[in-house]
Amino acid sequence: MGKYVLGIDVGTTSIKVVLLEQESKAIAACYSLPTASDFVDSSGSQTHEQETGIIISTLNKCIALLPREKLLNVSRIGVSGQMHGVLFWKSKTGCDWQNRDFFVVKDTSQLVTWQDGRCSTHFLSSLPTPNAHLAVATGFGCATIFWFLRNRPEFLCDFSVAGTIQDYVVSMLCGLDRCVMTPHNAASWGFFNTTTSQWNTEILSEAGFPVVLLPECVVAGGTAGHTVSDWHGIPAHTPVGAALGDFQCSVYHCMASPTDAVLNIGTSAQLTYAMPGGFRPPDAPESGSPISYFPYFDEAYLAVAASLNGGNALATFVGMLSSWMKDLGVEGGGGGSGGGDDSSLYATLNSVALGQPPSDLAVSPTLLGERHRPQLRGSVANAAAGNLSLGHVTRALCRGIVDNLTSMMPAALLGEAGVRRVLGCGSALSRNPALWEEAERALLPLPLERSQTADSAVGVAMVVCDRL
Numbered sequence: 001m002g003k004y005v006l007g008i009d010v011g012t013t014s015i016k017v018v019l020l021e022q023e024s025k026a027i028a029a030c031y032s033l034p035t036a037s038d039f040v041d042s043s044g045s046q047t048h049e050q051e052t053g054i055i056i057s058t059l060n061k062c063i064a065l066l067p068r069e070k071l072l073n074v075s076r077i078g079v080s081g082q083m084h085g086v087l088f089w090k091s092k093t094g095c096d097w098q099n100r101d102f103f104v105v106k107d108t109s110q111l112v113t114w115q116d117g118r119c120s121t122h123f124l125s126s127l128p129t130p131n132a133h134l135a136v137a138t139g140f141g142c143a144t145i146f147w148f149l150r151n152r153p154e155f156l157c158d159f160s161v162a163g164t165i166q167d168y169v170v171s172m173l174c175g176l177d178r179c180v181m182t183p184h185n186a187a188s189w190g191f192f193n194t195t196t197s198q199w200n201t202e203i204l205s206e207a208g209f210p211v212v213l214l215p216e217c218v219v220a221g222g223t224a225g226h227t228v229s230d231w232h233g234i235p236a237h238t239p240v241g242a243a244l245g246d247f248q249c250s251v252y253h254c255m256a257s258p259t260d261a262v263l264n265i266g267t268s269a270q271l272t273y274a275m276p277g278g279f280r281p282p283d284a285p286e287s288g289s290p291i292s293y294f295p296y297f298d299e300a301y302l303a304v305a306a307s308l309n310g311g312n313a314l315a316t317f318v319g320m321l322s323s324w325m326k327d328l329g330v331e332g333g334g335g336g337s338g339g340g341d342d343s344s345l346y347a348t349l350n351s352v353a354l355g356q357p358p359s360d361l362a363v364s365p366t367l368l369g370e371r372h373r374p375q376l377r378g379s380v381a382n383a384a385a386g387n388l389s390l391g392h393v394t395r396a397l398c399r400g401i402v403d404n405l406t407s408m409m410p411a412a413l414l415g416e417a418g419v420r421r422v423l424g425c426g427s428a429l430s431r432n433p434a435l436w437e438e439a440e441r442a443l444l445p446l447p448l449e450r451s452q453t454a455d456s457a458v459g460v461a462m463v464v465c466d467r468l
């Protein structure tokens with residue numbers, strides 16, 4: 001009987017892995033590695049894709065960091081990850097097992113992520129009306145599949161299965177011919193009715209959508225299967241949970257009481273609280289609303305302001321500085337990818353920003369727009385000769401990130417919903433004190449309290465401990 005539960009989070013920027021002691025749920029080991037898997041497209045298109053092979057090789061490296069003797073004693077595995085995105089693979093040949101110890105990708109596509117902007121408002125308006133309460137946005141799996149159907153149908157012919165990156169990992173571990181998906185990830189694809197837990201199969205097939213690519217829906221907290229092989233020492237036949245959303249798993253880890261809200265800032269950002277038991281979402285999307293209702297566990301829902309512009313805005317700023325430094329021939333420009341090379345740049349930015357009292361400078365960091373306002377872009381206002389130091393700009397950027405989020409879900413609204421405190425998590429929030437300080441200010445009068453790191457990985461491991 002194994003003693004540990006393995007939790008894995010396949011995030012947009014990094015992979016996190018954690019081993020929880022099954023009895024105490026204490027963290028026995030925990031690692032994180034940046035994936036640096038973004039596919040660089042120099043054509044200026046708004047696509048956002050990641051290299052599946054690099055994500056999986058980073059996952060292998062990250063798991064291999066965990067102590068082998070503990071991996072030999074893993075009894076269950078849980079996987080969460082970035083929602084909304086889609087990748088495609090060939091049934092039966094989606095991966096290659098190496099020495100019965102780990103797998104590498106074989107017949108897969110790249111991952112089209114939630115940051116993908118290929119579906120214009122015009123394109124989205126040409127899609128059928130879903131029978132679901134969540135509106136379909138660019139970067140949602142079903143919208144991306146529609147885009148391929150209409151623009152590159154031959155691309156789809158190469159594949160027989162589709163899922164999120166976390167579904168892919170689970171499918172390969174369990175040797176599944178089909179993809180199984182929980183409502184967490186299915187809702188994030190669009191055209192999924194969370195009340196009936198069913199895809200809008202009829203609506204989609206009438207529009208020519210390849211419904212054969214729709215995964216089979218299984219309950220959140222249920223089993224997807226068992227490992228088909230030893231994996232980094234974890235014995236074959238170990239139960240694996242059906243993949244969950246990283247957002248719900250970070251909440252599962254942090255939220256201790258129904259009066260807690262959770263602020264998570266990783267690559268993206270979410271501010272969320274639990275809806276009272278018995279809440280059911282409206283039948284159709286609430287047009288232009290910045291708040292959506294995502295399925296949680298059992299029949300519960302989370303109200304969430306999900307911003308597309310979180311730690312990625314900070315990372316873009318770091319990348320911009322880094323490339324300017326290179327252009328200027330200045331030593332010390334980091335990698336600009338959010339990886340380890342940039343750490344000293346992040347540290348400097350935090351130190352100059354913390355020493356800087358707030359000014360009138362206003363940075364609106366909505367580079368990717370928001371789902372309820374897709375045309376929105378970033379801007380800078382109130383620039384004056386005296387407020388353009390690095391400290392001023394960094395502080396204004398941090399302020400802009402949290403102000404954008406609290407404009408979607410203000411602290412007063414949280415208070416009215418019965419929230420008494422906010423728990424802060426996610427790497428961008430926990431590793432950047434200037435961002436933390438601005439978040440504390442923006443959430444007043446509610447207190448912001450710190451949660452631990454590797455939140456979604458811990459959360460998915462806890463779900464597996466509690467429910468599998």
Ligand SMILES: Nc1ncnc2c1ncn2[C@@H]1O[C@H](COP(=O)(O)OP(=O)(O)O)[C@@H](O)[C@H]1O
Pocket residue numbers: 010011012013014015265266267268310311312313314315338339340342343344346347426427428431432
């Ligand atoms: N060295 C660093 N110091 C501080 N913050 C960092 C550093 N590297 C990355 N970040 C921030 O962390 C964010 C990514 O957080 P992470 O939890 O890895 O994201 P995800 O869960 O989406 O994979 C980046 O967008 C950036 O804002």
Ligand SMILES: O=C(CO)[C@@H](O)[C@H](O)[C@H](O)[C@H](O)COP(=O)(O)O
Pocket residue numbers: 011012013081082083084114245246247266267268269270294304306307
């Ligand atoms: O829209 C939502 C949830 O409603 C999303 O933000 C969701 O959490 C996605 O998984 C993220 O966008 C990606 O997560 P992360 O890599 O930024 O942590």
